[in-house]
Amino acid sequence: MYGDGEGDTDLRSFAARLRRMNAEFNRIAHEFAGQQGLHTTDVQALIMIFDAPSPITPGKLREELNLTSGAVTACLDRLERAGHIRRVRDAHDRRVVHLHYRDAAKELAAAFFRPLARSTDNALRRFTPDELRTVAAFLDAMNEELAVLRSTPGSA
Numbered sequence: 001m002y003g004d005g006e007g008d009t010d011l012r013s014f015a016a017r018l019r020r021m022n023a024e025f026n027r028i029a030h031e032f033a034g035q036q037g038l039h040t041t042d043v044q045a046l047i048m049i050f051d052a053p054s055p056i057t058p059g060k061l062r063e064e065l066n067l068t069s070g071a072v073t074a075c076l077d078r079l080e081r082a083g084h085i086r087r088v089r090d091a092h093d094r095r096v097v098h099l100h101y102r103d104a105a106k107e108l109a110a111a112f113f114r115p116l117a118r119s120t121d122n123a124l125r126r127f128t129p130d131e132l133r134t135v136a137a138f139l140d141a142m143n144e145e146l147a148v149l150r151s152t153p154g155s156a
Helices: 011-036 040-051 058-065 069-081 103-124 129-151
Strands: 085-089 097-101
Touching: 011 040, 011 103, 040 058, 040 069, 040 097, 040 103, 058 069, 058 097, 069 085, 097 103
Parallel strands: none
Antiparallel strands: 085 097
């Protein structure tokens, strides 16, 4: 589908590749959600909690996922009941709640996503470090542009 032709680096070709990759990631997320009895939004929340550099709050999760407070509460209730997360009150300000991904749940997710990690590693090995830096720069630029779209209602 994608060769070495002139059109391989144009907007349309990149858009098609990104849609295809997104569809595959969504398929995998749906499969994990189904196996765990979760909603796909729950999986998105787990990813946000896992990727956060420090414990995330329900309010921050609500902002990132663009959900209502009630929807976040329902999501966190499901994740907590399923044993994926725990809510911990801040020691200095008991009004603040931090979300933590449970170690056992991390292990479960790691086992499920191990084939994806292997596939990612296989793909990475096909490129030189310089090429990977270019790919990383492109992905960073795309995420920056998507953040701009998210912050500008009606721009998507």
